[in-house]
Every structure is written in C-alpha cells, then in structure tokens.
Amino acid sequence: MRTTARKLAVMAAVLPLGLALAACGGGGGSTASGEGGGGDGDNTLTVWAWDPAFNIYALQEAEKVYQQENPDFELDIQEVPWEDVQTRLTTLAQSQETGELPDIFLMQNNAFQKNVLNYPDLFSDLSGSDVDFSEFPESVVAYSTVDGTNYGVPFDNGTAITALRTDVLEQAGYTVDDFTDITWDEFITLGEDVLAKTGQPLLSGQAGSADLPVMMLQSAGASLFDEEGNPTIVDNDALTAAIDTYQRLVETGVLVEVNTWDEYINTLVNDSVAATVNGVWILGSIQSAEDQAGKWAITNVPSLDGVQGATNYTANGGSSWAISSNADVELAQDFLAKTFAGSSELYDTILPGAGALANWIPASESDVYGEPQEFFGGDAIYSKVVGYAEKVPSNNTGAYYYEGRDAVSVAITNIMNGADPKAALEEAQSTVEFAMGS
Amino acid sequence: MQSVAGYVFLTLAAVASVFPLYFMVVSATNSSNEVLASKLLPGTHLLENFRTLVGAQPLGVALWYSALIAVGTTILALAVTSVAGYGFEVFHTKAKDRFMGFLLLGIMIPFAATMIPLFRMFGDLGLVNSWIAVVLPAISTPFLVMLFRQASRSFPHEIIEAARIDGLKELQIFLRIYVPTMRPTFAAAAVITFMAAWNNFLWPKVILVNNDVQTLPMLLTNIQAGYVTDYGMLMLAVLIASLPAMLVFLALQKSFAQGITGAIK
Amino acid sequence: MAAPLPPRPKVSPLERRKSLTGWAFLLPASLLILWLSFWPMIQAAILSLQTGRGTRLSFAEPLWSNYTRLLEDETFKLTLQNTFIYLVIQVPLMLVMALILANLLNNPNLRFKSMWRTAIFLPSAVGLVSYALVFRTMFANDGLVNDMLMGLGLIDSPVNWLGQTGTARFVLVLGLLWRWTGYNMIFYLAALQTVDRSTIEAAKIDGASSAKAFWYVTVPQLKPMILLTAILSTNGTLQLFDESYALTAGGPANTSMTISHYLYMVSFRNSPNFGYASAISYVILIIVAALAVVQLKVGDKRD
The missing domain is CATH 3.40.190.10 (Periplasmic binding protein-like II)
Incomplete structure (x- = not known):
C-alpha cells in the first residue's frame, strides 16, 4: 500500500510538468498531423x-x-x-x-x-x-x-413515397392501386375503412414532429419562407390545409402518434401499422424486418385537397x-x-x-434500377421512385429553416391540444420573426 | 415495524435503480426488433451483436482513448487539486479564503458558453484533435479543490510543524505525510473525476475532429446516426460503455465513502 | 512586478515565506481554472454585447440589447420557467430521498448494507446516451411502464408519457432522481459517519421517536453537507442539458426544454447567434450565483 501511495505522490509531482511540456510541444503523440483537408497533391x-x-x-x-x-x-x-x-x-x-x-x-x-x-x-x-x-x-x-x-x-x-402493407390492405379488400394518385381526403376515407376492418391504423408519426405536414406543404410547391427568406407561415393556404389534414388523420385514428423516432421505427418493423409516408430512405428500416419480405409495396403520396399546385410528389x-x-x-x-x-x-x-x-x-x-425487388412483391420500385423525384416541387429553405420548422412543430402540438389554428400559426410566425431580428 | 418499512423502501429504491440497468444488460443479448418491442428476457444475439459492433465501429480505439482520457484526467486532477486544497488549508489566510470564494464561482460557468473561446484557444495551441485538449479543461475543478481543502481541515497541523522542525521541505511534507494519510479523499476524488471524464459528452465531440481519436460516448452517437439503427448492437455498446465507470466505483466504494466523510468532518 | 510591496510590519519574514509557499501550492490549479474557465467566460461576456449571425458580429446598439431582447423572448421565458419547475420539485425531492436512504443505510443493524448502497448508487455511473435510450424505450407508448401499469389495472389505456407537458416533465424529473439520488445519498452517508451516535441515543432516552430524533438531532448536524449538496444540485439543475436534449428532446412544444438546451439550440441548431447565446449563458451564471449566495446566507455560519 505504501509503495502505491509513494508512486502516486511522484506522479502527482511529475505529471503537471509533463503536461505543460506536452501542451507547449503542441502534439502529445496522438495528433495526426495534417489531417483535415488542404492536402496539396497528396491524392x-x-x-x-x-x-x-x-x-x-x-x-x-x-x-x-x-x-x-x-x-x-x-x-x-x-x-x-x-x-x-x-x-x-x-x-x-x-x-x-x-x-x-x-x-x-x-x-x-x-x-x-x-x-x-x-x-x-x-x-x-x-x-x-x-x-x-x-x-x-x-x-x-x-x-x-x-x-x-x-x-x-x-x-x-x-423523394417521398407511401409504403404499404399489401397483406393488410388485402384483408380490407384494397390494393396498392387504390392508394395511387389519390388525395389526402381519399386516403383518410380508405384509412378509416382499413382501421374498421383490420383494427390497424395506416400511419404512425412522431408527435410534435413537423415532418409530415412539411412534406404535404412541399407537395403543393409551398414553403415556410418566400424567395426573399421572409416567413410565410400565416395566410399560407397549403400550410393550413396540411395542418388540418394532419389533425384529421390523428382524430380519425388513421395516424397514431408516437413520441420518439425509435417508437416510430418500432411501429413499422413490429407490425403495428399498415403504411408509412416518408423519404425513400425509410425503406432501409422497413427491410430490416425480414419476416415482412414480400408484404410491402410502394406508391406515390396523397395530394392536398383544394390547394393550388397540389401534386402527389414531395421529399x-x-x-x-x-x-x-x-x-x-x-x-x-x-x-x-x-x-x-x-x-x-x-x-x-x-x-x-x-x-x-x-x-x-x-x-x-441503367438496368439495375429496373430490376424487380422481391421484398416489395417483385415491383421495380427504384425506377418508380426516380420517376417521382423529377416531379417533386422545389421549396425554399433559407437561413432560418430550422426556426420555421420548429415553430410550426410547436404550433401543430398546440393545435392538436385544442388551440385555435389561426392564432397558433400567428404565434409561430412571430416566433420566427423574433428569431430573425437582432 | 419501522425496520419493515425501511426494508420495503430500500427494496423499492434498489429495484427502481437496478431495473433500467437490467433492461440494458438483457437488451444487449437481443436483436434490434426485440429491443424495440421491450423484450425483458435474455436472448441469443449477444455474440451476433458483438460481431456487428466490432465490425462496424472502432471499439478498440474508443475504449483506448476513453480509458486514456479518463485515467489521465483523474491522475492529473488529483495531483493538481490536492496540492491546491492542501495549500488553501495549511497556509490559510484571509486573502486565500477570498480567492477560494472567487474560484468557486467557476463551478457556475455553463460549459456551452465557454466552448467557442476554448476551441479557439486550443486551436492556437495546435491541440485540436488531441486527447490532451479533452483532458486539460477537466483537470482543475473548483469542486475538487474544495473537497481537498475541506478534507485537509481534519489533518493535524502539529504533524506538519513537527516535520518542519525535522527539516522537511514543504513539498516533502505534502508527499510523504499528507498524501498517504489522505488516501480515502483521493479515492473519493478519483471516483467523481473518473465518472465525469468517462461520460464526458459535448466537448470531445467538438474538439476531436478526426476519428483517429474517439471516445465511447462519441461511438454511441455514431451508432445512432444512420437511417437504420441496430438497437441490439447499440445496447451492447451502451453496456460496454457503462461498465468501466461502474467497476471503478465498485472497486473504490469503501474508500469513497470514507473520503467524503473526511471532507466534512 | 517591479513595484515594491509596502512594508507590512506585523508579518514576520517566516510568515511571509510560508504564505508565499502557500500561494505556490495554489498556483497550478488556480492557473488552470483562470485560464480555462474564467478567461473564456470573459470572452463570452464581450461576445454577449455583440449581435449578428455567424461570424458577422458587431457591437450592439445599445450595448446591452441582447439582454433586453431576452425579456421579449417567449421561448427563453418558457425554458426559464421549465428549469425553475425542475429546480423547485426535483432538488428538494431528491435530497430528501437521499437523506432518508442514507439514514436507513446508516442503521447498524441493517443487513446487506453494501448491496443496497451499490444498487442505489450505480445509476450515477451510467452515461447520458445510455440512460436516455433506456428511459425512452421504457416510457414509450407501448413500452414497459405502460405494459406494467395496464397489467396491474392501474390505467385502462396507454399513457402518452413523453407527449404531454405534465408527464414529460415528470419523466424528466424521474430520470434525474434515478440518476442522482444515489450519488447524493453517498455524500449523506459519509456525513452521517461524523454524527455523534450518543446524541441520538440521548434524544431517544428523552422520549423522542426515531423520526423526531432524526429530524431534530441528526439533520442539524448534517447541515454543512446538506448545504453543499443543495448548492451543487441547484447548480446542476440550472445548467441541465442532457435530459432535456436526449430524453424529451424539449417536447412537447418546448414545454420540457431547459435554458441550457435552448442555449444549445440558439448556438448550433438555429441560424447561429452567439452574441445572444452568450447573453443567455450569463443569465444562467447570474441566477446560479444569486441562488448560491442565498443558500450560503441561509445555511452557513462558519467564519
């Protein structure tokens, strides 16, 4: 015991010195020199x-x-x-x-x-x-x-897609075609029927996330900001329609809200929901449920009802x-x-x-894009999605995109809890305007 | 009567404390989808999770640097702060008391506020991406100085006087007499510092810009960064990342309690 | 350096040398603190008087405008309020629980003492990423906690723990309690070793119940430690970032977000506004310092 104490004491005395030297030397043995960029012709x-x-x-x-x-x-x-x-x-x-x-x-x-x-x-x-x-x-x-x-x-x-469980749709008497080129109103009607017949909701989503409403917004070629970068959260028909649609999705039970990303993935891989609307990259998570091979199909996303410029494509x-x-x-x-x-x-x-x-x-x-995918019932999904990609309308992001998105998330949460949509969106707009001021 | 209530309360507290840890251990043996479904029984995927983890992430590198940083921080912190705590108490003056009070303000500085200036300082020193830059800011904390200072209060001043008469130099007195007797305080300080350094989260992510130097908490966020997360493997990594700090506590817990006792006598 | 010190007749040369040696002992630790905490904080102070986005910063007009801006910032006010809710609920609850647990563990007749102690302390060794993940999974809609409560018949339908303001704050407080109660318990347990057992026995002989003896005899003797843990926990809670960031992600609608989390958002997620962020950090610093002063005034009478 005594020798340990002595060793400790010696180290206590020597180490600060060593440290000071190391600090002055600017290395310490572990700094890989010249990493980062700036490589001059070192290939x-x-x-x-x-x-x-x-x-x-x-x-x-x-x-x-x-x-x-x-x-x-x-x-x-x-x-x-x-x-x-x-x-x-x-x-x-x-x-x-x-x-x-x-x-x-x-x-x-x-x-x-x-x-x-x-x-x-x-x-x-x-x-x-x-x-x-x-x-x-x-x-x-x-x-x-x-x-x-x-x-x-x-x-x-x-590029956004709707991924659907064909086996569940079949139980309710539907096919993927019934979900292609439709509007959100039609989607909700179908969703209610699927829910009634199979007990399964179609969608799941993270509560408080603006993902889905913002996707809807972009599908109509609208944004949270105009081209000069000013917020357009109030008097934005597409946004109002998107939030209203989202609210109806939740109220009808066609969309169940979960709280975290992990939970959302869980609803997909553990058979809780029969569909999802998201970026095409979500297929990676879906395919991790190997037991669901052959039971999924994809199509384009629903469009907003009664909004100018509405399309079935977004990202x-x-x-x-x-x-x-x-x-x-x-x-x-x-x-x-x-x-x-x-x-x-x-x-x-x-x-x-x-x-x-x-x-x-x-x-x-290339041919690779046209190859049938077994997991998705033999459909050539990739060339399909690339086809969607070209039709996705642009949206403006700007320097304050995250402020805008977060403010809209807050507004949606408040609206879901009973706040007046108009007032909530006005508040969101002023939050963003405040953040942009100095 | 009262002791029954006591045991009940202790049992509740212990179960609540350990249960999430149990879940962590069990999940490390389950597949990703089983973890998401909160499976509570041990599974058969431990080896598979381990292979995926080692295949996907530089576990060895992260373990090495986490250990290096935590051990380095601990040793240096003990050295520097024990000397200071001793100095404050043994050479006690009003001016030093006031200075101590001033240093204590340092506990209250939010780290996020000093991060940018700190980064610039380490950049000027050429220490970006060096483990030393992770260690340095964690060495001298006002809290540890205070811990050693309080502990020194119980240290008999007569011994010091006697040693001075015997002709020992001040540093010798510190090393030969103070350090050996204050072993429990060192243990307490070691546990506190090691745990904090081992779990340090924000600063390493910022200052270590090259993956040649990585820590375990960084590796854990790497695992969750992709489009698809393997939760079984993640939980195994989480378990591996949690074990060392727990083991350090288990090894030192006797002295830990004694050391804190010394500090408040 | 060159200016000669004024003569101080009452201090002997020996005393003077001793004092200088003392300062030498303080030097390494003090320099590190001044260099790596205070100096950057001074730079942050200068920054807090500047406005602009990214690197295009200039001094504000008037200089304190970042501070007056705080008064109009609804998100700041909300996060400040959230942080105080945590402070007022969690810190006293945690310290009382830690005190009770420590007292139970201090009972000389208690069996399996080190088992209890280890079990209750272990959570504080678990890192943020790990514990946030475990808690999120447990409090998911179809997570363990809901399964158990429904199994016991306590609730009919799953509680949306992280989706409602009240319950989200509750889970966050629970997480804090889980992680830090054992840590504080160890401090009290240590302090209890210094309590004179005979004073408790005497009180009991005088007819005090165990609870009364604990409250009137033991607790006053623990005052310095209670003060220390109270200051440290207050400080920790006011700077709370981890739980808000990783456990509830500030939701729903920012109603569980802490000030430090908001500070992080302003710096790194939003269009970065470091002048404003520095002003926020100074408000945190000032509140922590003020509360520490109050606690010291109330609690400590040494010196």
Whole structure:
C-alpha cells in the first residue's frame, strides 16, 4: 500500500510538468498531423459522413470507382453524426479554425443554405467544376444553391413515397392501386375503412414532429419562407390545409402518434401499422424486418385537397456533398464530378448494396434500377421512385429553416391540444420573426 | 415495524435503480426488433451483436482513448487539486479564503458558453484533435479543490510543524505525510473525476475532429446516426460503455465513502 | 512586478515565506481554472454585447440589447420557467430521498448494507446516451411502464408519457432522481459517519421517536453537507442539458426544454447567434450565483 501511495505522490509531482511540456510541444503523440483537408497533391481526400450502411458505404464504392483512373487516390472517411458535423462546422467557423476542415463534408439539404449564408468561408463553390447540375432534379439542386451559385453535389435522394402493407390492405379488400394518385381526403376515407376492418391504423408519426405536414406543404410547391427568406407561415393556404389534414388523420385514428423516432421505427418493423409516408430512405428500416419480405409495396403520396399546385410528389430529408474552403479543390471537384455526378457504375453498385438511390438522373437509365425487388412483391420500385423525384416541387429553405420548422412543430402540438389554428400559426410566425431580428 | 418499512423502501429504491440497468444488460443479448418491442428476457444475439459492433465501429480505439482520457484526467486532477486544497488549508489566510470564494464561482460557468473561446484557444495551441485538449479543461475543478481543502481541515497541523522542525521541505511534507494519510479523499476524488471524464459528452465531440481519436460516448452517437439503427448492437455498446465507470466505483466504494466523510468532518 | 510591496510590519519574514509557499501550492490549479474557465467566460461576456449571425458580429446598439431582447423572448421565458419547475420539485425531492436512504443505510443493524448502497448508487455511473435510450424505450407508448401499469389495472389505456407537458416533465424529473439520488445519498452517508451516535441515543432516552430524533438531532448536524449538496444540485439543475436534449428532446412544444438546451439550440441548431447565446449563458451564471449566495446566507455560519 505504501509503495502505491509513494508512486502516486511522484506522479502527482511529475505529471503537471509533463503536461505543460506536452501542451507547449503542441502534439502529445496522438495528433495526426495534417489531417483535415488542404492536402496539396497528396491524392488523399478527407470526408465527413455519418452512416456506415449508407453514405459511408457509398463513399467507399466511389473511392474504388475513382481509383480505376487514379490508382494512388485515397479517401480518409471520418464517421461523424450529422448533429456533430453541424456542431463542428459552427465551432470551426466561429473560432476561425477553418484549417481543421476536411476536404469534403456531407450536409443535410435543409441546413445547406443556413450554413452557406452564415459561414460562407467554410465552403468552396462548384462553379469551376465539371459537374453538370442539369443532370439533377431542379428541386434538389435548389437546396445547395445560394444566389445562383452551386455549393453542393446532391447525393441522398429524399423523394417521398407511401409504403404499404399489401397483406393488410388485402384483408380490407384494397390494393396498392387504390392508394395511387389519390388525395389526402381519399386516403383518410380508405384509412378509416382499413382501421374498421383490420383494427390497424395506416400511419404512425412522431408527435410534435413537423415532418409530415412539411412534406404535404412541399407537395403543393409551398414553403415556410418566400424567395426573399421572409416567413410565410400565416395566410399560407397549403400550410393550413396540411395542418388540418394532419389533425384529421390523428382524430380519425388513421395516424397514431408516437413520441420518439425509435417508437416510430418500432411501429413499422413490429407490425403495428399498415403504411408509412416518408423519404425513400425509410425503406432501409422497413427491410430490416425480414419476416415482412414480400408484404410491402410502394406508391406515390396523397395530394392536398383544394390547394393550388397540389401534386402527389414531395421529399423529406436528403443530403448533398460540399467542398470545404480548406480542400484540395481541384481534386475534390474532379472526384465528385466523376463519381456522384458522373458514374453509372457507382450508382449501380450502391443501389442494391445499400438502397442508396441516385439523384443523378442518368443513373436511372441503367438496368439495375429496373430490376424487380422481391421484398416489395417483385415491383421495380427504384425506377418508380426516380420517376417521382423529377416531379417533386422545389421549396425554399433559407437561413432560418430550422426556426420555421420548429415553430410550426410547436404550433401543430398546440393545435392538436385544442388551440385555435389561426392564432397558433400567428404565434409561430412571430416566433420566427423574433428569431430573425437582432 | 419501522425496520419493515425501511426494508420495503430500500427494496423499492434498489429495484427502481437496478431495473433500467437490467433492461440494458438483457437488451444487449437481443436483436434490434426485440429491443424495440421491450423484450425483458435474455436472448441469443449477444455474440451476433458483438460481431456487428466490432465490425462496424472502432471499439478498440474508443475504449483506448476513453480509458486514456479518463485515467489521465483523474491522475492529473488529483495531483493538481490536492496540492491546491492542501495549500488553501495549511497556509490559510484571509486573502486565500477570498480567492477560494472567487474560484468557486467557476463551478457556475455553463460549459456551452465557454466552448467557442476554448476551441479557439486550443486551436492556437495546435491541440485540436488531441486527447490532451479533452483532458486539460477537466483537470482543475473548483469542486475538487474544495473537497481537498475541506478534507485537509481534519489533518493535524502539529504533524506538519513537527516535520518542519525535522527539516522537511514543504513539498516533502505534502508527499510523504499528507498524501498517504489522505488516501480515502483521493479515492473519493478519483471516483467523481473518473465518472465525469468517462461520460464526458459535448466537448470531445467538438474538439476531436478526426476519428483517429474517439471516445465511447462519441461511438454511441455514431451508432445512432444512420437511417437504420441496430438497437441490439447499440445496447451492447451502451453496456460496454457503462461498465468501466461502474467497476471503478465498485472497486473504490469503501474508500469513497470514507473520503467524503473526511471532507466534512 | 517591479513595484515594491509596502512594508507590512506585523508579518514576520517566516510568515511571509510560508504564505508565499502557500500561494505556490495554489498556483497550478488556480492557473488552470483562470485560464480555462474564467478567461473564456470573459470572452463570452464581450461576445454577449455583440449581435449578428455567424461570424458577422458587431457591437450592439445599445450595448446591452441582447439582454433586453431576452425579456421579449417567449421561448427563453418558457425554458426559464421549465428549469425553475425542475429546480423547485426535483432538488428538494431528491435530497430528501437521499437523506432518508442514507439514514436507513446508516442503521447498524441493517443487513446487506453494501448491496443496497451499490444498487442505489450505480445509476450515477451510467452515461447520458445510455440512460436516455433506456428511459425512452421504457416510457414509450407501448413500452414497459405502460405494459406494467395496464397489467396491474392501474390505467385502462396507454399513457402518452413523453407527449404531454405534465408527464414529460415528470419523466424528466424521474430520470434525474434515478440518476442522482444515489450519488447524493453517498455524500449523506459519509456525513452521517461524523454524527455523534450518543446524541441520538440521548434524544431517544428523552422520549423522542426515531423520526423526531432524526429530524431534530441528526439533520442539524448534517447541515454543512446538506448545504453543499443543495448548492451543487441547484447548480446542476440550472445548467441541465442532457435530459432535456436526449430524453424529451424539449417536447412537447418546448414545454420540457431547459435554458441550457435552448442555449444549445440558439448556438448550433438555429441560424447561429452567439452574441445572444452568450447573453443567455450569463443569465444562467447570474441566477446560479444569486441562488448560491442565498443558500450560503441561509445555511452557513462558519467564519
């Protein structure tokens, strides 16, 4: 015992000294030197992305594709959850340490404009690149375009779909066709019938989340902001209709509200609901329930009733690649142009490998997209979704998108608890206006 | 009569405390969909979860850096704060009392407020992405200084005087006489610091920008970041991440209680 | 440095040297605290007088406008109110429970003492991500808690725990109690070792019940420790971030969100407004400091 105490004492005396030295030396043995971007012709690109089964897998395949022509090329992929990407970008920009940025980072489409507008010095624009933006759907490119300049190469397709359990529909006497090209009113009528006949609600959703109403909003080509970035939460017919629709979905029991994302996924994989409306990426979670193979089908989403410009197409989520201001810009641009904006081979690999659906329109001409999917009853769902993607109306995000979305979430929660919709939306509008003031 | 009520209350408290931990352990042996359905019995997926976890995440790296950071923080924190606590009490003056009161204000500083300036400071030092940048801000906490200071109150000043007459230097007195007798206080401080360092959440995520250096809480958020989460594997990771802090407490719990006692005598 | 110190006749050279040695002992810890807590906080103070988004910051006109802006911020007021609700309910409840548990564990005739102690303390070793996940799963609509309550016939239909203001706050408080009661219990248990048993025996001989002896004899002797834990818990609750962020995500409609969580939103989720965020952090600091002063005034009479 005594020797331990003595050792402890010696360490107590020596360690602060060692620490001071380490701090002055600026290393400490663990700092990988020169990571981050700025690689000058070393043929390595550092990338931040967050999903090993999805976007990271896609990156690894892109690396292989690019290596065919550039054998020395390497990607250094760092797994960083999206929220941490945002926190790090903010911290780096705010403390002006942009030298720590990677060459490329993945960014949620909804957050793109906010970051470009607030922190232009985080980004390199893509105007000098070989990326042909006309080969991507306009609505998707719009997320990463600020003042006519492109800052992002679209990756993850957020096109919305309705996924349905054909076995449950069959019990109620319906098929997928009954749910195709319909309106939300029709959907609710069908949903009530399915509920009455099978006891199963069609939809589930996170209470307090604005996901579904915002998808409805975009389906009619409307937004929470106008093109100048001013909030348009009041006197917004599409938003009013979307919230009203959502309310009726809940009141009729066609949609059950749950509280967390985990619960929402649980309702899908453990047979609680017969359908879901979300971005196409939700299929990844659905397919994790192997016992449900062959029982799912997909179609387009319902449209809003009585709203001008209503369509059956919308989107939720999705992400784009950005090149940082600290990047080996030439290499990064060339890499993106020849892979995510130019390689059918890449998309042919990552579609079956990870369900990663292209935004790059030429990719959908490949046979791989037309292959029947056993899990979805032998339907060629991927070419179907790519077809939807082209029809998705644009929406404006701007720098205050999250404030707008959160304020609308609060309004919806209050409306569901009995508040007057008009007053609640006026409050949401003033919350956003307050946040935008200084 | 009263003791029956006491046992009932203790049993309730203990069950409520341990049950979520039981759920955590059981879930580590179940498949993702079983976890979501709150299955309460042990399953057969432990090995499979482990293989998925090791295959998908750099578990070894995260364990190593979590341990390095937690142990490093603990050792340095004990060294620095025990010296200070001793100094405050043994060389007690009014001025030092006031200074101590001033330092205590540091407990009240919300970390989120100092994060950006801190990041800039570490950037200037070239310490971004170094485990040292995680350790440094956690070393000297006013709370630990206070703990050691309070504990030093029970330390007999006559011994110090005697040692001075014997010709021992002040640092020698501290190392040879104070440190060995205050072992329980060191244990208490070690448990508190280790647990806090092991579970540190926000700062490592910000300052460690390269995945070569990762901690377990970071790895846990990685697992939940994708479109599809494997909850069985996540729960196993959660279990692995929770065990070391628990073990440290179990190993030191006797001295821990004694050490805190010393501090409030 | 160069200015000569004024002579202080009453201090002997030996005393002076001792005092200097004392300051040397304080140096490493103090420097670290000043450098890594106080200095950034001063920078935050300057920041709190600036406005603008992202990196385009400039001094506000008038300088204190971020602070006056707080008065009109409904979300800030709501989160401040939420935080105080947690403070007023959770801190006293937790400390009383910890005190009772510690007293039970201190009974010399109690069996399996270390088993109880370990079981009740263990939750505080569990990290945020882990425990938020476990709690969220347990309090899901079709989660364990609802299953159990329905099994016992206490409720007819599942309670939407995280979906209603009252119950969401309740779950959050429950989570805090779960994680921190054992931690505080250990502190009380330690303090109880210093309580003179004979004083309790004497009170009992004088006819006091156990409860009375506990309240009138034991508790007063624990006052310094109760004060310490009260200050630490108050501070912890006012800076509460983890539970609000990971357990309830602030919902529903921000009614369970804490100030620190709002601070995080303003800094990292919304269009970043660091001047305003710094002003919010100063309000937290001022409230914590004020409450600590009050608690010290009420509780401590040493020196």
